[in-house]
Amino acid sequence: MSATADRATPAPTPAPAERSTFQKMLRQKRFVFGGIITLAVALFALFGPLFAPYGENEVVGPPYSSQGVFGTDYLGQDVLSRLMYGGTEVLIIALLATVLSTVFGTLIGVIAAYGGGWWDEVIMRLNDVLLSFPQILLALVVLTSIAQPKAWMLVVLVGLSNAPRTARIARGVALGLVSRDFVHAAEALGEKRSRVIVAEVLPNMNAPLLAEAGLRLTFSIGLVAAIGFLGITTDPSAANWGQMINENRLGLATQAWAVLAPVFVIALFTIGTNLTADGIAQVNQRGGDD
Amino acid sequence: MSVDVAPVEHAFEEVAPPKGRHGAAAWVSWIARRLGLAVLTLWLVSILVFVATTALGDPVRAILGKDYNSDKARVAQLTAQLNLDESLVTRYFHWLGNFLTGDFGTSIANQQPVAGQIGDNVVNTLVLVAISAIVMIPVAFGIAMISTNYRRRRPDTVIQTILLMLAALPEFVVGILLVAIFSTTVFHWLPAVTISGPGQHPWNEPKTMILPVATLVLAVAPYVSRIVRANLLEVLDSDYVELARLKGIPERVVMRKHALLNAIVPGIQVIALQLAWLAGGVVLVEKVFNYPGVGNQLVDSVQNHDVPMVQALTLIIAGVYVVVNLVADLLSILLTPRARTAISS
């Protein structure tokens, strides 16, 4: 194992996407290990409900008893079953939010970089305003004004609050690209600006943006879980990892598994996605020589 | 949310100094520009805060809850106090004017001045953040140096992987794990929550500070440590250090005298930005430990729909963020010889 120049600078210097990038990633231990964890947790979350021993809201015994693998929760529901039911929503919201923030953030970043001058200045200044608003704070202020948020609201909220962060990275990457020959060439050939962006700039940003998206996914999972932890939920009786922590916190001394089980899956999940993202970033930086 | 990355990069970019001006004039113009941008940012933030908080629904109902229907006197009083019959724009400028003159308004939840209630919590949070920073900086640098020492060998990889994993964990997850280990489930060594008596601060009972500080350190240190290590490695690989090595200076001295000094500038900036992040990011940590700081107060105020409190707290947090950003920029310029010369020559 020779983890060479493992630079942890957040902004990977853009490397042209190569065909073999994915193969190089596969040779990265970090990427493979993180990928396996992520995949395992994702499969658990998606297919858990099919294999859960009890129903999501089925009462199987007295509250905080030790019946079943992980015992029962504050209401006497089976913790393992709720764990198996509780990941789908977290996973899907975090994923969609990441897609949203990546698309939206990239657009903003590229427009700023490509537009240059005033465009750049104004867009990035507004971006700073959003950045100086801590994400959880934005979530709190907006979500308490809504009685019971719908899942799509969480997607939009988490996605949009991530977007300025992605935009910053995207702008940095795009700035390096817009001055390159192939862009100039396309412009010289009289291509429309929007076409140049779509056809020439965007495809060349793939790899760094993928690493950024992995990072955003990590933070989105954390944010979605944190929102549940603060007691804000789309369906109060449904199982949800963040909310399970909130519901059962009181029982930490009595029936620790009711809290620790969701805590561990969230931890595993974020660790998995972060390792994967880092693996991608490393391949970008040094061509993945392993 | 774990530590965020983007702002750091942003600061690096902004360091790029203006060119082609001369001496003091260039400095003044650079600083003026940065200050102007900071003020502009704060102003936009104030609009955002104001609009977001006034969108909270009818605060009067939220405040009175079950008593709304029975206590008409308070309904009328609160409506008047909040100027709910004026237009949004009028209210905004009225509020901004008061805010700038130091009048943060009156809490609608308990009819006491906002400033007086926030003061203690701001101090509590600042102390928590400061202690965390004091603990975090040597820890982060230490780990980075150990890791660099073993660079590209097994211990380095192991440390880096562990740091990467820690950086991924949401801070409330870290906090709960620490409580489970040290307070409730495994051991019973430390108090799980902060309780401060009347007129007391949490640190009067130093034991209660340990877990909140540990949580924040674990949330921030991995990230800082990774950046510092990356910078150390870059310096160590540079010709300049290579030269020192060739001169026969021992590796330990090279590390201390040459590499560390050069890695400290980006380190400072990262730390400053992490401190800014902490000012807002402590919300969840304070909630886990019931710590009487601004984060906890903010959650409480949002739930109470206490508009003036939410406005003041969010603006303070955003203000800290912007100011620390500015200071970090200034410091890095002053500490980077290249940037310094670029501005004044």
Next chain:
Amino acid sequence: MTNDNGSTPEGARFSRRQVFQYSGIAAAAVGGASLLDACGSDSGGGGGGGGTGGILVHGATGGSAKDTLDAHRPVQNADIARCFQLYEPLLYWDHNYEVQSAVAESVTPSADAKTWTIKLRQGVTFHNGKDVTPEDVLFTLQRVAGKEPTSAGVALAPIIDFDGTKKVDASTVVIKLKTPYAVLQYLLAEYTLGVVPADYDPAKPVGTGPFKYKSFSPGKNSVFVRYDDYWGDKAKVDEVHIQDFADPSAQVNALQAGQVQTIDNLPYNLINTVKGQAGQIIEAESGAWVPFTMRVDSAPFTDVRVRQAMRLICDRQQMIDNALSGKGRVGNDMYAPFDPAYAKDLPQREQDIDQAKSLLKAAGQEGLQVQLFTGDDIGSVAPASAALFVEQAKKAGVDVKVVKKNPFYGDDYLSYPFGQDFWNTRNYLPQAAVGVLKGGTYNETHWDKAPEYPKYAQLVASAAAEVDETKRNSILQDAQKIEYDSGGYIIWGFRTQVDAVSQKVQGLKPSKFQPLGNYDFKTISISS
């Protein structure tokens, strides 16, 4: 219903004469106590009260920046706990939920229950040293039930006639009512009716309670010191600190760490945790309930068969076992279980899915889908019981979707077709006045729109005016039968009041009324 000390035979309580008699007994008891106390404080010198002294730290559930010290506007548990330290009403509810005299020595109604004579106890002083005068009592009544009644005065405001309510002599006040009200003593004993001086300022609160105000920081804590000139049993501890806990797990942790000595409303599923960790549990049967509320004027609950079906769907024992960890008594869709008029002879309603299904079928509501509104601000029992109800309803083919409102007591409160609420111990007439009668502040089931309502309201009105207790009870039982058959409440149980105190705390007696023996901190002594 149990009778802890077995002192009063049921059905004989609260008669006009007995109010008078009780007050006599109470006065005598108090006299004796003060005598003993006087000895104690003489010998103890600065130590005070003959007790152990020291500081009692109470960890209060809830509390936020909304906290208030206003005697007549307590909102949450922390406010109520503070009220009990600072203020006293004319009468009060004792540990057994019976009316006793406090600032008033006696309260005597006229034969038609329209004129009530209040004799003030001599030697009761406010914390500022002034005697309690009729003017203070009149000011208090005006403040609570005058032009802008506080929530404490909602039941009193419509019936009190301020023109006839006046001072008679230096220690007597007469309350004149517009309509007869036979149980005014219930209203006068509410903790929200603490007597305050005519120059009352909530910012510098003054009352007659066993502790006086020292400091107050909303959402955080408040400090009270023993009032050495208290007319009754003086407090044993020197100071009471009331510390707010927005977060129940922090509260329980604080008790275990010895940072607080008492906490109210211990979460039910933590009883064993606290017991295992050297704490004492204070349990008391209470009349507190967390009902489901169905609006009788909102589809599908306009159909009485649907309401009956929902009541039959509810598995009351499971609610108690899982939402209350077994700490409660099964309810029968009627409130005020401690009222002598409580209709305890009506058959206990049980879960009956088949019956519920056939009622729904008859109403054309098979496969019914409803939203159930709940919220954290109702208390932790509400979301728990809502989650349980969802599963129970599934068995009858009813699809219940829980909607959590934040806040629940916000814009839509009282308009939820199907929701929840919490109520504390109250007797029938005062409860009906706020909960179900037309104009009641919290008429959440909109019972006044039901076809049965005119008959019901007429029964309640005649009961309120009926001075003969036996007759009154019988009329009230008829009224309860109507609610039992077609009301909008699902009252699945009455929760046991469970509080926790540290092993060091001694002298606290459980109470059916409020947590921690009605927050009776003056009786507590702390061993070291």
